[in-house]
Amino acid sequence: MPQDAVTRCISNRWLQGDGVRHYANLRQSFMLGRLIDSDKMLWLQHHRAATPHAEVIMAAVRNLARAALRRFHREPSRQLDAGLFAGARLDVDGLEAEGVVPVSTVAPFHNSIGDLSTAQVTQEYLARRGCPSYLTSFWDHDHPHIVIGGGEIIGAPVAGPWTHVKPTFLPHGQHVLNAVGVNRDVLRLDLAMLRNYRYVAVRDPVGAEILADGAGIEPSVTPCPATLQPGIPLAVLSALPRFERLARLRPGDYVVVHRHPSLIPAALRLARARHPVVVVDMQAHARHGWFPTGLVLPWTHSPMVVQGLVDSARAVLTSSLHLAIFAIGAGTPFAAIDSRNPQSDKVRRYLRRAGLEDAIGRDVDLEMALAMRERVTSATTVERAAATAHLERILAAVA
Numbered sequence: 001m002p003q004d005a006v007t008r009c010i011s012n013r014w015l016q017g018d019g020v021r022h023y024a025n026l027r028q029s030f031m032l033g034r035l036i037d038s039d040k041m042l043w044l045q046h047h048r049a050a051t052p053h054a055e056v057i058m059a060a061v062r063n064l065a066r067a068a069l070r071r072f073h074r075e076p077s078r079q080l081d082a083g084l085f086a087g088a089r090l091d092v093d094g095l096e097a098e099g100v101v102p103v104s105t106v107a108p109f110h111n112s113i114g115d116l117s118t119a120q121v122t123q124e125y126l127a128r129r130g131c132p133s134y135l136t137s138f139w140d141h142d143h144p145h146i147v148i149g150g151g152e153i154i155g156a157p158v159a160g161p162w163t164h165v166k167p168t169f170l171p172h173g174q175h176v177l178n179a180v181g182v183n184r185d186v187l188r189l190d191l192a193m194l195r196n197y198r199y200v201a202v203r204d205p206v207g208a209e210i211l212a213d214g215a216g217i218e219p220s221v222t223p224c225p226a227t228l229q230p231g232i233p234l235a236v237l238s239a240l241p242r243f244e245r246l247a248r249l250r251p252g253d254y255v256v257v258h259r260h261p262s263l264i265p266a267a268l269r270l271a272r273a274r275h276p277v278v279v280v281d282m283q284a285h286a287r288h289g290w291f292p293t294g295l296v297l298p299w300t301h302s303p304m305v306v307q308g309l310v311d312s313a314r315a316v317l318t319s320s321l322h323l324a325i326f327a328i329g330a331g332t333p334f335a336a337i338d339s340r341n342p343q344s345d346k347v348r349r350y351l352r353r354a355g356l357e358d359a360i361g362r363d364v365d366l367e368m369a370l371a372m373r374e375r376v377t378s379a380t381t382v383e384r385a386a387a388t389a390h391l392e393r394i395l396a397a398v399a
Contacts, residue, residue, distance in 0.1 A: 101126060101398045102136040103147045103178075104169065109137065113282045114322025117226040117303035118150040122178060125225070125391045131398065138168040145398040146171065149178040150203065150224055152346070156188035174198050176397050179224050179390060181346055182207030191215035198397035201390060204349040221353060222390040223383045226322055227329040231307030242298045243305070246278075249295075251312040254278050255366060256332075257294060258318040262339050264291045266317050266364055275366060278313070280306050282320040315369035321347045328354065329387075331380040333373040335364040354379050 103126070106112070107119040119135050126133040126147070133147070140146075148154075148169055154177070155166040172193045177200040187210065194200055194215040201220040202208050208219045238246035254276035257267045268291065270277050277294030284299050297309070307326050310316055316327040316334035324347060327334035336351065338344045338360050351357045356379055359372050 100132040100134060100143075101145055101147060102140055102143055103133055104136050104138060104140060105149060106137065106151065106153060106165075107135055111284050111301045112151070112322075113301070113303050113306055114224075114226060114320070114325070115151045115153075116301060117229045117307075117322060117326075118178070118224055120303060121225040121228050122147060122150075122391065122394070125228070126395060126398075129395050131395055138165065141171040141173075144174065145198070146173070146175045147178050147394055147398065148175055149180040150226075152181040152183065154180055154189075155183055155186045157185055158188075170194070172196065176394050177201060177219070178394065179203045179222050180207070181350075182210045183342075184210055186210060187214045189214075199393055201393070204346075204353045206349050220390070220393070223328075223354070223387040224322070224325050224350075225387055225391060226303070226325045227383050227387040228391075229303050229307045229326055229329055231309070231311045231330070232302075232304045234308060234312040237305060237308045245295060246309075249276060249278065249312070252314050254295075254313055255369075256280055256309055256313045256316045256318075256323075258282060258316075258320045258323050259288050259290050259296070260319045261289060262319050262337050263317055263364070264293075266337070267291070267293050270294075270366060273366075275314075278309055280309060280323070282306070282323050315366055317364050317366075317369060319343065319347070321350055324351065324359070328356070328376060328379055328383050331377050333369045333371075333376050334359060335369040335372065336360040337364045338362050354383060 103119055103123045105115055105119040107116045123133045123135050153166065153169050155162070157163050157166060167189055170189065170191075170193055173196070175197050177194070177197060179201045180203065182202050191211065191214045194211065194217055199220070200211065200217060201222045202211060203222065203224050205221055208221050211217060211219050232240075234246065234249060234251055237243050238249065255270055256278050257263055257270070257280070259279045259281040267277050267279065271293045279290065279294040279296040281288065281297065281299065284301065290296065297305070300306070303326075306323070307330070310323070310326045310332050311330045313332050316323060316332055317337070318324050318327070318334060319337045319339060321343075324334055324336050326332075336344075336347050336359055338348065340362075344360070348357060348360050351359055356372070356375060358375070359369075361368060
């Protein structure tokens with residue numbers, strides 16, 4: 001791709017994105033230099049910096065550059081042939097999974113902490129209640145009952161890597177839709193099969209309205225099962241390999257911050273005020289850049305690790321929906337940043353259902369999170385009870 005085209009793309013993202021909102025008052029202090037390509041690593045070189053926040057701004061711009069390059073170099077999505085996945089069922093040495101209820105999610109191939117948590121909590125709850133189950137994905141449809149989701153697992157994106165994957169998660173049969181997030185692109189599908197599902201649940205009223213329009217059904221509206229995610233206690237976690245540095249933390253004395261460029265300013269303010277900061281990544285595959293501040297958690301795919309840190313935190317600052325859900329489940333006060341994009345929209349929709357919409361705002365800090373303490377504590381009891389009731393309805397539907 002021509003270098004000037006990449007430069008224009010990054011400039012547009014910069015002018016429209018988070019950077020200009022966080023740093024509008026600093027724009028006149030900078031002159032951004034040329035885009036340099038060296039061994040496929042890109043960075044922006046600035047010729048002059050007149051403020052102490054120069055490196056922060058440059059880190060944000062570099063993150064936009066990386067995102068733009070990933071978009072332009074992404075392989076085109078390919079139509080899926082269902083016949084390719086006939087051997088992907090749980091079949092060990094000829095042992096068929098008779099009488100076992102699969103929990104079908106993106107977790108087997110997609111390392112999102114939220115998707116992993118929803119899958120694991122659902123599967124473990126069914127198993128503990130005497131219903132044999134296992135984790136699988138869209139290729140495993142030959143069962144009387146399948147628990148599908150949660151997350152934004154269904155839909156029909158017009159373009160992108162999920163175009164041919166999401167539509168495969170809705171097989172015909174007497175199945176269960178597990179507290180999924182729903183966007184209007186799902187209306188591009190024939191949703192008639194949902195009328196035969198034994199139980200359909202979505203995580204916010206907007207999703208319920210969309211499925212009511214598209215399938216003529218009335219879904220239940222419920223918290224995500226990840227609300228019930230258990231965590232590894234901090235004392236245990238800090239004694240485990242790779243996590244020894246967590247031994248310096250004291251319960252109730254640190255703030256968990258989501259590793260995302262939009263939260264770099266908040267993390268820096270916390271660090272300047274000498275508040276211990278622990279940085280967690282909810283989607284390692286996204287490879288979000290980060291300004292070197294705080295105690296950055298080692299890469300992990302474990303929801304139990306993240307939840308353990310949230311359980312003992314003083315507060316949480318996030319742009320991730322499931323990190324907010326972890327905080328709700330733990331009764332830990334939190335604040336979610338509103339970046340005015342689809343990600344923030346789904347967070348707002350969820351928090352509005354939970355009665356916590358005031359926890360999302362254009363700029364977040366520790367004070368905003370702590371101001372939500374009583375409301376989060378009250379919501380925790382309600383949300384955990386509702387999530388448990390939801391899982392009981394799943395159990396009844398597949399029994």
